[in-house]
Amino acid sequence: MRDVKRIEIVVEAPQEDAIRQLIEDAGIDGFTLLHAVAGRGQRGDRTSDGLSNAFQNVVFVIAAPAEETAAFVEQVRPILKRTGGICLVSDARWLKH
Amino acid sequence: MRDVKRIEIVVEAPQEDAIRQLIEDAGIDGFTLLHAVAGRGQRGDRTSDGLSNAFQNVVFVIAAPAEETAAFVEQVRPILKRTGGICLVSDARWLKH
Amino acid sequence: MRDVKRIEIVVEAPQEDAIRQLIEDAGIDGFTLLHAVAGRGQRGDRTSDGLSNAFQNVVFVIAAPAEETAAFVEQVRPILKRTGGICLVSDARWLKH
Amino acid sequence: MLENLLSAPVLFFALGLAARFVRSDLEVPQPVARFLSLYLLLSIGIKGGHELHEAGLTTEVVAGLGAGVALSFATPIWTFFLLRGLLGSTNAAGIAATYGSISAVTFVVATSFLDQSSVDYGGHMVAAMALMESPAIVMGILLAQRFATPDPNQTTRPALDWGALLREAAFNPAVFLLLGSMVIGMSIGPGEFLEVAPFVSAPFKGVLCFFLLEMGLLAARRLEELRTAGIGPLCFAVAAPPVHAALAIAIAWAVGLDAGDALLLAVLGGSASYIAVPAALRLSLPEANPSLYVPMSLALTFPFNVIIGIPLYWWAIQTIGLAGA
Amino acid sequence: MLENLLSAPVLFFALGLAARFVRSDLEVPQPVARFLSLYLLLSIGIKGGHELHEAGLTTEVVAGLGAGVALSFATPIWTFFLLRGLLGSTNAAGIAATYGSISAVTFVVATSFLDQSSVDYGGHMVAAMALMESPAIVMGILLAQRFATPDPNQTTRPALDWGALLREAAFNPAVFLLLGSMVIGMSIGPGEFLEVAPFVSAPFKGVLCFFLLEMGLLAARRLEELRTAGIGPLCFAVAAPPVHAALAIAIAWAVGLDAGDALLLAVLGGSASYIAVPAALRLSLPEANPSLYVPMSLALTFPFNVIIGIPLYWWAIQTIGLAGA
């Protein structure tokens, strides 16, 4: 088991590609991604239905060592500022196989 | 970054509105919501399919400062007692934008 | 509230039954399960669409006391080794009802 | 009866059951299954409304509606008192609501049976079906309120939200779509009806086949839950359909319904809900155990009606010689 | 107009609205709703392409396409300058793009209205529709770039990704599927067309009913968001359709379109986007408030056109006496 950071990012679906790009740029080698997520925040309701996914959220869950994540979350900040969403960071232990 | 509590509530879909109401009453200003979630617990299997969503779970993820969440989770308890589900609370850091 | 471990396992859908079995064998009495999850890792992209769910992920979230989980995660390791995925363990407090 | 067994929808139902028994991974994607159920409701609603508009409001119509609603109010009462000793008041109330209500799919299979036998039936029976959903739900909750002793662990039972309950009972998706489509079917002219017919009529039976495949898959899965339920609920689930249907046929005979309408009333009386009522109960009576009322209704009563019940009730109706049989 | 109100698609739209107002839980599963919208596009594309192939490239075709594209470029300009003072440049630009673009479902309802009235229209109007989506998006973004002052909190605005924007504008799913299906409709022979007709033609109106049920549900939900929007956007959302449609009819008259094509041009001019444009704006102009432009377009302009607009524009076209009216 290895100590890592668990990063959870909720953004609206149109930002999916931007976050994917940031993950790749940061050299982080994996993520898990949930689609069609609903939510509420300062920008009102986002639903998991509707005819386009422009008003749905996606959730990224990323496990990575602390040294890789510090710079990465700073890159995420401007996206959250511009289009909303949250980024939570917590501690976890990763079962290495 | 700010220290918050990450609350994760799993309840059956018919309780979605009740939890939404509690969140609003507690003055918590956001949540993320997953639909069509399966699971198993003391009340047996809940599946993510079927003709009605009465037997599916939903998951709420809520980030909020500790002072807002303490009273809130107490409100959630009777719902869990009556209709099942779980509520987990953990520590996280919220990237403020 | 009771201290528990929160275990989060991401595996590909064909392994769902194997993980269910391990949970049962370990005497853990509940889990929450998300289907149609996408992701990226060493084995490339897994998408949440496609004609079969063989290339999707599922996510198990399990809350259980530390003493029940230690042996369990060791059982999960060979599955991750063979077919990929991750297992994260973190601390949480469970609102007992 | 053999003819019924060899009808395509019944065969697809059997195929769905078989798939689970051999543990095949066959599954109908859930959003599609829900869409198909909406399609069946919309389709039968429009067709029923269209026919009712052509036929006009007759005494037969009033008799059919009245008989249905009466059954839906009354059935929960005896069901409750019969099962109360065995399963406790809360579970008995849940089952009472379930069996007082109806199964739209069973109704649809029965209409397809009548179509195949070239027997007429009235569009108002669709309205009767829609009106039978809600009374049973309300009766079930009332019975639980009146007779169930609150959970000892719980000092106070949360007050019942009657507004939410009535909304769920009267405006649940199935009732709303059925009645709405009926009104639309009554409003549009015959030209407009002809234009939607290639969607609502032509593929109807084929869609029903697909849907029964899914019903078979669902029923087989629920069957397992009954292993721990004891013999009482099992007996009730297969005895209630013919008994309730016999009562419905007697009423149909008394009020003078035609044979086709009588069969539909029998099927409404004899069937039990597994979508609308469980959804309402989870909201208003969550203490009742869904692993009891859902599999009873879905895994026993539904297959009984579809495979044996419909031809059996029809045989009875023919035997007593209702008009048009 | 009463006839339009009693057409099945409009009635199902009303049913969807009603469902929300009584707080019924009725919902069309999202993947199915999306599929039905793809079906409508594919279907209208193939039929349009097939017809265009039969008719050939005439001056009427060129006139129709030209008029549509011109409207799509021009409408955002006055919309922007009209609303800028009231709502700020960013929101005005978002609404400008929305109203310069079109609503495919409104177009489809209008073709169904013409079919019912046995009025001809040209397959090239489908192409006109497809060509009207993109210019409005590009104009909206250009207007925002030129006139919107950057957020004071933000020192630098991120550079606009023109590649992504143009791709989104030109190849968004609706435009791509429409144009692609048109090309296919033009390529296949009449025998092949007959073979796909039972899928693309026969159930078309029924599917449209189902889809409008969903549109009613969506529109009613969005209506609530308008409570805090102020009176200005509300007025614009119901005034823009007839004004833009009148302009379109004038152009149709000037370039000599037939009555059927004129109605479709009016509907394209008078309608606003609620799928393609919002998706493009969230990517390229996320600062514009979607709780403004989406409900305006979906909850006011769309119902206005479907219920009142189409028969109103048709009445106007008949009054001025365009050929074929």
Place this chain on the structure above:
Amino acid sequence: MLENLLSAPVLFFALGLAARFVRSDLEVPQPVARFLSLYLLLSIGIKGGHELHEAGLTTEVVAGLGAGVALSFATPIWTFFLLRGLLGSTNAAGIAATYGSISAVTFVVATSFLDQSSVDYGGHMVAAMALMESPAIVMGILLAQRFATPDPNQTTRPALDWGALLREAAFNPAVFLLLGSMVIGMSIGPGEFLEVAPFVSAPFKGVLCFFLLEMGLLAARRLEELRTAGIGPLCFAVAAPPVHAALAIAIAWAVGLDAGDALLLAVLGGSASYIAVPAALRLSLPEANPSLYVPMSLALTFPFNVIIGIPLYWWAIQTIGLAGA
């Protein structure tokens, strides 16, 4: 061949490919795509069963089934030994299973090609298709068990769960639904068949168009994965279809199949699985790299067969002059 290129399903396949290449966001919602694939299986199963019932059990039937099953057992063997040196035993075994098995969609496109050319084919070829899925899976796993050296990192390979493998091979959703629908098609009378025909027959070609649009999207996405695969797998993926088809045609000639059945056998031999076999392999041979066998089958072999293969094999069959060509 040009005629094939201008058939609607092939054009929609091309449209799907094109959508990805211009990076359009067009996508068919996944539950709907799965439903359409179930629809195609159910539909072809019922029609095949119905026809088989009319035709009865002839020597042609036995010959067709036997030839198919034999191919499915034999193809994996040479495929394995051919590729073993290049890609290692595990990957070779995965590809062997994939190419020994079949693609139902390719088969369906071929039947639609024959329908268009008014050439008859036997309903039993549907059964042949169903029977060809499983043997290849079992052969692939057997070859891997026998020849693949276990992973050096891993001291013991987990014991193979033969029960799960055989269940997956024999009762996977596609096989189960195909065979089940065939049995139902054989059981129902002609009257009942006529009633389901507006669902299973009339919209068939249109649904196929929609489904091939999705296949184009999927194939184009998988194509990218092949960039790192090397030239060997690419060559195999386009060389195997004509070679295997030629073998199938030779067998068809030897056992005396008619032209239509021969084309279907050629297509079964020449096609490869991208749904059922990968699902079984992920369970029983997860060490084989799916980024190899899926894109080979889906992004190269499938398009090859649909665009070039079917008309090519038909030309060959006409050239050697099988009966009915």
